[in-house]
Amino acid sequence: MxxxxxxxxxxxxxxxxxxxxxxxxxxxxxxxxxxxxxxxxxxxxxxxxxxxxxxxxxxxxxxxxxxxxxxxxxxxxxxxxxxxxxxxxxxxxxxxxxxxxxxxxxxxxxxxxxxxxxxxETTIKAVEPPSSVKIPRSKGKSASQNWKEGWKEIEQYLTSQNFTRGMIGAVQEKRKHVCDKVSLQPICTPPIKPVFPYEGEILARAVRHVISGRDLLLVGGKGTGKDTLCSTLAWIFGLPLLLVTGNVDETRESVVGGAGFKDNQTTFEKSPFTQCLEQGGITHYAELNMMSGDVTSIFHSVLDDNKVLPTPNGVIKRHPHHLFIGSINLGEGYAGVKTLNDALKDRLAVIHLPYAKNFRGMIERKTGVTSASILSLLEKVRSAIKRLISEENQGDSADTIRGYIAAAEHLQKFGTTEDIKAEALEDFIVNRVEDLDERMAVRQAVRLAWAEFPVNDEEEHYEGGY
Ligand SMILES: Nc1ncnc2c1ncn2[C@@H]1O[C@H](COP(=O)(O)OP(=O)(O)OP(=O)(O)O)[C@@H](O)[C@H]1O
Ligand SMILES: [Mg+2]
Known part of the structure; x- marks a missing residue:
C-alpha cells in the first residue's frame, strides 16, 4: 500500500x-x-x-x-x-x-x-452510454432528421481516422441530403454512434464508395468489424440501419414480402427489406452466402441501373439513399455456405476487411484496460496462436478478437492471479477449439507466451503426443 x-x-x-x-x-x-x-x-x-x-x-x-x-x-x-x-x-x-x-x-x-x-444520484452530466444491444428503435411514426445534430462528434471522429478536409466535406454534403430525404422508420435502427466506432483504413475506402452511390460486399473473418463498419457508416451518414441475417430457408417471398389479409382481402405485406429499400437507409444482409443464388437473384435489378425490386404487386422503386451492404465470412467451415453468385458480386464493391492492425491499442481503447501486464500477455498469446495457424494450420477458432476483449475485461475485473489467467485464456480463447488434438496444440502455443500456463486434467491424460 x-x-x-x-x-x-x-x-x-x-x-x-x-x-x-x-x-x-x-x-x-x-x-x-x-x-x-x-x-x-x-x-x-x-x-x-x-x-x-x-x-x-x-x-x-x-x-x-x-x-x-x-x-x-x-x-x-x-x-x-x-x-x-x-x-x-x-x-x-x-x-x-x-x-x-x-x-x-x-x-x-x-x-x-x-x-x-x-x-x-450524482449530478454528473455525462453522455449515457448507448448500448450496442438495446438500441432504441424509433417508435410509431416516422421522424425527420437534422444533419447538424451530433455532427461535431462525427467530424472529430473522421479527423481521428485521418480523413482529409475534402473528404469530411463530402461526408457532410451526403449527410445533409440523407437527413433531408430519409426519415427514421420503426422498422430500422436509428443512426446513433456505436459504442466503439470502426477504426482503420477500410473506413475511408467504404466511405468513398458510399459517396459514389455504390453498394458494398464486406468480406472478412469473424470479428473483423463488419457489423461495426455498417453501424459506423449508418451513424456518420444519418442512415437508418436494418440488419437481416441470411439463412438457407430464405425464399424470394421472404425477402420481398408475402400475402397478408386485411378487411377480408388479400394484401401484399412488404418485408422489412422492401420497406427499407423504399424509404431509404442501409440494409445489411449478413451471411449473404447462406442464401441460394435463386433467391439472391432478386437483388440483381435492385443493384444495377434499374434500381427496382420486382414484387407480386409490381415493381418498387429504390430510394436514392438506400444502401445495400452484404457481408460474408470467409475461411470458416459453416454448413450451408455457398459461393456467392458472380452476377451478384459483379454489382458490388467488394471490400476485404483485415483484422484490426493495432491489436493492443484496440483492446485498450475498447475495454479501458491499460495494465501493461494484461495487454502484453494477450498480445503474446495472440501471436503464438497466429503462428500456430500459419505454420500448422491449427487453432483457427482460437483466433478471436471477441475472446481477447472478454479475457482483458475478465483479468481487469478479477485480477491476474495464475488461476484467473488460466481461466480467462481457457474459457475465452483456448476452449473455443473443439477438436482435442488441435486444442492441445493451442495449449502448447499459449505456453510459448506464458510458460507457467498450467497443465489441466485433459492435457495430463492426453496421449496423442505433440
Ligand atoms: N477495425 C475495428 N474497429 C473497431 N472495432 C473493431 C474492429 N475490428 C474488430 N472490432 C471489434 O471486434 C468485435 C467484433 O466486431 P464485429 O461484431 O463488428 O465483427 P463482425 O465482422 O461482424 O464479426 P462476425 O463475422 O463474427 O459477425 C467488436 O467488439 C468490435 O468493436
Ligand atoms: Mg457480425
Missing amino acids: KTINFTMPANYPLQSYRDRFHTVVDQVEVATHKDKMIYRITYSKLLLPGYFVVEDENGSNVGSFIHHCEANQEGKSCVHLGAAVILAEDLGVPLKKITVKTLSSHIEKHPYQDLEYTTI
Whole structure:
C-alpha cells in the first residue's frame, strides 16, 4: 500500500472522464464514518469498489481516494481514478491524496466495507452510454432528421481516422441530403454512434464508395468489424440501419414480402427489406452466402441501373439513399455456405476487411484496460496462436478478437492471479477449439507466451503426443 499526493496534470483528460463517467461507474453510495464522509464507487468492470473519503482539514474539506486496480498498481493513471476526480469536482471537494492498495490488502476486511451506505444520484452530466444491444428503435411514426445534430462528434471522429478536409466535406454534403430525404422508420435502427466506432483504413475506402452511390460486399473473418463498419457508416451518414441475417430457408417471398389479409382481402405485406429499400437507409444482409443464388437473384435489378425490386404487386422503386451492404465470412467451415453468385458480386464493391492492425491499442481503447501486464500477455498469446495457424494450420477458432476483449475485461475485473489467467485464456480463447488434438496444440502455443500456463486434467491424460 502506498499513499501519494495528487496534483492534477495540466493535460489531464477531464472531459473524457466526465463523458465516460456512467460507462465506468455503476453506482455511488455514501456513508458516514467517524468524522468522515465515505463515498463508495462501484465500477462496472472492476470487482472491488474505490472509496472517496472526505474529511475536514484545518476548516475545509479535502478528499482522498483509496483504490486498487492493475494499472494503478503499476503506477499508471486509470479510468477509476478519473471517475473519482470527476466525483470530487461534482462534490466541490479537492482530491489531495491517493492510496494505492495491493489486491490482497484491498480484499481483506476494509474499514469502510461494512458501513451503512445509501445510494446517491450524482449530478454528473455525462453522455449515457448507448448500448450496442438495446438500441432504441424509433417508435410509431416516422421522424425527420437534422444533419447538424451530433455532427461535431462525427467530424472529430473522421479527423481521428485521418480523413482529409475534402473528404469530411463530402461526408457532410451526403449527410445533409440523407437527413433531408430519409426519415427514421420503426422498422430500422436509428443512426446513433456505436459504442466503439470502426477504426482503420477500410473506413475511408467504404466511405468513398458510399459517396459514389455504390453498394458494398464486406468480406472478412469473424470479428473483423463488419457489423461495426455498417453501424459506423449508418451513424456518420444519418442512415437508418436494418440488419437481416441470411439463412438457407430464405425464399424470394421472404425477402420481398408475402400475402397478408386485411378487411377480408388479400394484401401484399412488404418485408422489412422492401420497406427499407423504399424509404431509404442501409440494409445489411449478413451471411449473404447462406442464401441460394435463386433467391439472391432478386437483388440483381435492385443493384444495377434499374434500381427496382420486382414484387407480386409490381415493381418498387429504390430510394436514392438506400444502401445495400452484404457481408460474408470467409475461411470458416459453416454448413450451408455457398459461393456467392458472380452476377451478384459483379454489382458490388467488394471490400476485404483485415483484422484490426493495432491489436493492443484496440483492446485498450475498447475495454479501458491499460495494465501493461494484461495487454502484453494477450498480445503474446495472440501471436503464438497466429503462428500456430500459419505454420500448422491449427487453432483457427482460437483466433478471436471477441475472446481477447472478454479475457482483458475478465483479468481487469478479477485480477491476474495464475488461476484467473488460466481461466480467462481457457474459457475465452483456448476452449473455443473443439477438436482435442488441435486444442492441445493451442495449449502448447499459449505456453510459448506464458510458460507457467498450467497443465489441466485433459492435457495430463492426453496421449496423442505433440
Ligand atoms: N477495425 C475495428 N474497429 C473497431 N472495432 C473493431 C474492429 N475490428 C474488430 N472490432 C471489434 O471486434 C468485435 C467484433 O466486431 P464485429 O461484431 O463488428 O465483427 P463482425 O465482422 O461482424 O464479426 P462476425 O463475422 O463474427 O459477425 C467488436 O467488439 C468490435 O468493436
Ligand atoms: Mg457480425
